[in-house]
Amino acid sequence: MNNKPTITKKQLPKGVGFWKDGFRRLARRRMAMVCLFIIFAYFAIAAFIYLAEAFNWQLSIVDWSSQVGEEYQPPSKENIFGTDFLGRSVLRKTIYGTKISMTVAFWASIISLLIGVPLGAIAGYFRGWVDELIVWLYTTLSSIPYILLILAFALVLKDKSISFSWLHLGTLQLSGITSVYLAMGLTSWVGICRLIRGEIIKHKEREYVLAARSYGCKNARIIFRHLLPNVFHLIIINFSLRFVSFIQAEVILSFLGLGAKNQPSWGAMIDTARLDLPKGYWWEMTAATVAIFFISLALNIFGDALRDSLDPKLRVQ
Amino acid sequence: MEKAFKSLILLLICLSFITGCKNAAKQGDANEMVLYSALAAKVRGLDPGDIGDTTSSVVASQIFECLYQYHYLKRPYELIPQLAAQMPIASEDGLTYTIKIKKGICFSDDPCFKDGKGRQLVAGDIVYAWKRIANIKYLSKNWWIFDSRIVGLDEFREYTKTCKKAIDVDYSYPVGGLQTPDDFTLVIKLKKPWPQIVYLLAHLPTAPIAKEAVDYYSKDIINHPVGTGPYKLKIWNRGSYIELVKNPDFHDEFYPSQAASGDVQLGLLSDAEKKLPLVDRILLMNIQESPPRWFLFLQGKIDLSAIPKDNFESTIDQRGGLTEDMKKRDIHLGIFRDPSTYWIGFNMEDPVLGGNKPLRMAISCAVDKAKFIELFTNNRAEIAYGFIPPVMKSYSSAVKDISPVRYDVNRARELVEEAEKIYGGKIPKLVFTLPGTDVVVRQYGEFYSRCFKEAGLDIEMEYMDWPTFQDKVKTKSAQIFSLGWIADIPDSENFLQLFYSKNVSPGTNNFNYSNPEFDKIYEQISVMPDSPERTKLYRKAEQIVVEDCPAVFLYHGVAYVLYHDWLHNYKPHGFGYGLSKYRRIDVKKRAAYKDLLKNIK
Numbered sequence: 001m002n003n004k005p006t007i008t009k010k011q012l013p014k015g016v017g018f019w020k021d022g023f024r025r026l027a028r029r030r031m032a033m034v035c036l037f038i039i040f041a042y043f044a045i046a047a048f049i050y051l052a053e054a055f056n057w058q059l060s061i062v063d064w065s066s067q068v069g070e071e072y073q074p075p076s077k078e079n080i081f082g083t084d085f086l087g088r089s090v091l092r093k094t095i096y097g098t099k100i101s102m103t104v105a106f107w108a109s110i111i112s113l114l115i116g117v118p119l120g121a122i123a124g125y126f127r128g129w130v131d132e133l134i135v136w137l138y139t140t141l142s143s144i145p146y147i148l149l150i151l152a153f154a155l156v157l158k159d160k161s162i163s164f165s166w167l168h169l170g171t172l173q174l175s176g177i178t179s180v181y182l183a184m185g186l187t188s189w190v191g192i193c194r195l196i197r198g199e200i201i202k203h204k205e206r207e208y209v210l211a212a213r214s215y216g217c218k219n220a221r222i223i224f225r226h227l228l229p230n231v232f233h234l235i236i237i238n239f240s241l242r243f244v245s246f247i248q249a250e251v252i253l254s255f256l257g258l259g260a261k262n263q264p265s266w267g268a269m270i271d272t273a274r275l276d277l278p279k280g281y282w283w284e285m286t287a288a289t290v291a292i293f294f295i296s297l298a299l300n301i302f303g304d305a306l307r308d309s310l311d312p313k314l315r316v317q
Numbered sequence: 318m319e320k321a322f323k324s325l326i327l328l329l330i331c332l333s334f335i336t337g338c339k340n341a342a343k344q345g346d347a348n349e350m351v352l353y354s355a356l357a358a359k360v361r362g363l364d365p366g367d368i369g370d371t372t373s374s375v376v377a378s379q380i381f382e383c384l385y386q387y388h389y390l391k392r393p394y395e396l397i398p399q400l401a402a403q404m405p406i407a408s409e410d411g412l413t414y415t416i417k418i419k420k421g422i423c424f425s426d427d428p429c430f431k432d433g434k435g436r437q438l439v440a441g442d443i444v445y446a447w448k449r450i451a452n453i454k455y456l457s458k459n460w461w462i463f464d465s466r467i468v469g470l471d472e473f474r475e476y477t478k479t480c481k482k483a484i485d486v487d488y489s490y491p492v493g494g495l496q497t498p499d500d501f502t503l504v505i506k507l508k509k510p511w512p513q514i515v516y517l518l519a520h521l522p523t524a525p526i527a528k529e530a531v532d533y534y535s536k537d538i539i540n541h542p543v544g545t546g547p548y549k550l551k552i553w554n555r556g557s558y559i560e561l562v563k564n565p566d567f568h569d570e571f572y573p574s575q576a577a578s579g580d581v582q583l584g585l586l587s588d589a590e591k592k593l594p595l596v597d598r599i600l601l602m603n604i605q606e607s608p609p610r611w612f613l614f615l616q617g618k619i620d621l622s623a624i625p626k627d628n629f630e631s632t633i634d635q636r637g638g639l640t641e642d643m644k645k646r647d648i649h650l651g652i653f654r655d656p657s658t659y660w661i662g663f664n665m666e667d668p669v670l671g672g673n674k675p676l677r678m679a680i681s682c683a684v685d686k687a688k689f690i691e692l693f694t695n696n697r698a699e700i701a702y703g704f705i706p707p708v709m710k711s712y713s714s715a716v717k718d719i720s721p722v723r724y725d726v727n728r729a730r731e732l733v734e735e736a737e738k739i740y741g742g743k744i745p746k747l748v749f750t751l752p753g754t755d756v757v758v759r760q761y762g763e764f765y766s767r768c769f770k771e772a773g774l775d776i777e778m779e780y781m782d783w784p785t786f787q788d789k790v791k792t793k794s795a796q797i798f799s800l801g802w803i804a805d806i807p808d809s810e811n812f813l814q815l816f817y818s819k820n821v822s823p824g825t826n827n828f829n830y831s832n833p834e835f836d837k838i839y840e841q842i843s844v845m846p847d848s849p850e851r852t853k854l855y856r857k858a859e860q861i862v863v864e865d866c867p868a869v870f871l872y873h874g875v876a877y878v879l880y881h882d883w884l885h886n887y888k889p890h891g892f893g894y895g896l897s898k899y900r901r902i903d904v905k906k907r908a909a910y911k912d913l914l915k916n917i918k
Contacts, residue, residue: 065767071692085692086763261759262766262778271756278627 022233025309032305038298045095046102064092064264072281082283085276093264094287100265101295104181105246109239111185116192117235121223123193124200134197138190146187150249153183154258177260180253184246192238199231233310240303244296251292266292350902351598352884353619355610359603360559362539363550365524366450369458371894374521376601378895379561380425381524381544384416384443384503385515387807387893390576390585393710394807394892396515399570400438400525400545402501405518411510411844416503416518418443422568427543429533435566438545440497442525445488447495448473449531450522454483459522466514468494468506488528510844516806521894547594547898561599561897572886572899585888594898595886614879615646617910620902621880621887629695632879637696645917647882647910653889654708655874658701658812659801661749661765662868666829667796669747673739677866679732680797681722683772684869689764693757697877701870703859704802704812708873708891711809711855719860720870729772746775750795752786761799791823800827803874807892808847809855813839816862828867835861883907 016024026032052062067087068079075082081090123134141149157179161171203209204227212226247266253259254267255274266288273285358372365381368374386399398404402417424435447467450457451474463470469492480486494506507514517523530543542550545568548561574589588595604610607625614622624632634640639650661684663670663677670677690698699707703716737744749765751758762778769776781789789795804811814820817839818831838858845851863870880887883906886899 065770067767085760086767261780262762268756268759272760275627275756279630 022310026305029305032302035298035302038294039302042098042102042295045098049096049099061092061095064088064096075283081287084284090284090287093269094291097264097266097269100177100260100263101247101250104177104250105243107181108184108246109242112189113192113235116189117196120193120196121200121228124197125204125223138193142190149187150183153187154179154253157182180250180259184249195234196231199234200227203227203230237303237307237310240299240306244299247292247295348904350596350904351600352596352897352900352902353600355602355604355619357605363542364539365521365526366446367457368521374894376559377542378521379548379897380542380546380550382546383519383524385519387519388573389899390573390580390888392577396519405515411846412507414505418501420501422545423566424527424543424545425549425564425566429530429543438525439500440503442527443503444495444497445528446526448488452477452486454480454486462517462522466507466511468508470494512846513806513808513810516808548599556603558603559601563594563597585886588886588901595901596897599897617881620884621878624877624879648879651878651880651887651889653876655876656706656708656804656891657801657874658704658706659871660868662798662800662828664793664796664829665867666793669745673736674866675732676736676744678722679729679736679772681866681869682725682729682732683768685724685768686871690872697875698872699875701872703863704870705809705859706873709807709809711852713856716859720863726771733773744774746777747797748777748779749797750779750786750789751799752783754780754782790827793822793829810843813858830867832861832865
């Protein structure tokens, strides 16, 4: 006799995973989706410029340095954002600036996460003197005014080179934007470090960690395989919100003369336009500001939506 | 509580009384002629021996006088006696200069003198001032003037090194090259001929100073100038304003009666032969930011002003004249040529550029000077073809024809091809070093790099702060660099020495240019007194340099100054500082300006 209860697939309620659920909630927000599209568009432009440069495509839209008309021409049909002091298209400069700004913001975010997340996790998990040391380090760092700290780092890193010969990778020349994103990444990991540390302290007393420990898992496995995936949504949210501040920081640094040297970036454009504005040439300032405005707005709205969808405490239908 | 309140009221009443008095003091007599002017930087000190900055020079030059001064109106610039009775008499070998000094010139009254009455100026005061500059304990910025020039003065400097303190220095220690046979004769003996000495005798640091004043005020002498000039210091409110008043004992000096062509039409001779100074008081306000200076000028609170770059468009129209708004305000424009030249320099010791004249010429052809001037100077400059500015006597417009290069991109490309043949392959990437990292310098860089690229040259721009830039140029490690020179004296020798092979970096010859033919001429002219032959040689030397092309000579500066209708006798001057004595103010017109402003509104 077959007494086994027959369970058909239909009877099992279909489980929805954490991530899938989160993204489903996110997809329901139309505004967030529009913002996501804008963010993708910005990334796509940056990627396109990288490709065009790598394969040497002769495309006029990427060629920001050539003269398209007279100097200081106001916006017209031919030149949507007008021309600058050398008769170059402001539109092309703005598009090219996307590459610099997105690169800087992306790498600065990655570097700050790579430093902040492991340090926060180690501090929260081990506590004791390790925790004290890391907390001491980040409180010291955060007591220094942010812009001054970035400036100091950027000046120290300027025109230096890091040798990767021990990895057979040659040397990395820290000129222009490389020093900018390194400086930003190295100085802005405090927030994420503090956040992860707090979360880990909370999580480490949970049953699943206890279970992992009882199975004899090593500390490294518990941290990286069990704890971090459970706080990963925080990292993603943080990444998107942080991205905006990095774009803005790049603008400020370029404005202070520390940004990209021979290529246009939004900050450099604003810096130049600052002198043109009293003369009534408003279009370069406008173009750069509009570019920054849309990406900042999109990232902010999307970041908020992401938090609402992924953070269990804030989940709303 | 009540007591405190009463004292507060009392204090307020006192304060309003004090400020009221101060305002009254500022306004003074309605017919009193007061010149209001602004200082763009802080005045560091008023001790002529240690003045190295322009702002302090402007103030101190109203109080101190030199042996010679520049004629106010004549152009090209000409020296005339000030404290001296006549022009110096040079010996035939050019080594001895005899200078007679005017009698009856007195220092202004000051407590440092016996009974507070200023004594007569003697030749010994000049010797004292110069020995003071030589005194190493005094640490003057101006020793360069006399370094290895005057017989015995370097030995005097050596002697001061043996003294422990500045007070221990004995100023009676003899200097063979500075003699005073009588109180009104100065004999200067030089180590080698130095014809430019006359210009330095009109340079503020060489002004005489009274030993009594230095002894009386000691280190505080920088705040207590005691001179022979037309004005005396009345108030120096540090960081706020300086008030100068007419020196009642000023010797007889008269407004010039000769002028350059066109000056009569401008009314510059209407005060001819009047006793100087014409203005009773001078108020110099310290306003370091350019916007408030500009607004005070528009409101008529200061009498003259330069044009800030941001306000240029609203001040000067397309044709280079004043805009309607400025004309309505009865504002006048003064334009004058700076004794300056700006260039793109080549390091002649660089392996790529040094031996490749077509390459240097290609770069010269590639740079659009007219466009540069239009974009970055608001057209306030003249295209340069050589290094001698048009304001100099030895300038010749023929240099335009000598100069082998004009802006021509096609010619530049041809020359690059020629240069590549000499180099033996494609010209490698060139490095252009610019002083400064700010946005304007970056704009220069973007402009230059486009010019280079159009000619088919690969270029990398390098921006650095001024000390790093200087270091790079001085150690001969800059390949192409942007620099300029503003002459201190109206003698082109000042420019020629920049190309002399013995002055190569770290000296002033940043091009590391060396041409035996040029050197020979330079050595000849550096000891020659002013003469038509010397002028000819200057031009020949310039021609040699221009043909060798160690630099792209870009432009000579032109300065614009605005002044109100009530300020008379204003003529811009490239070298002189103590010029306030010539100005005159129409007090009524100034008073009427308020109504004019109302009408405009």
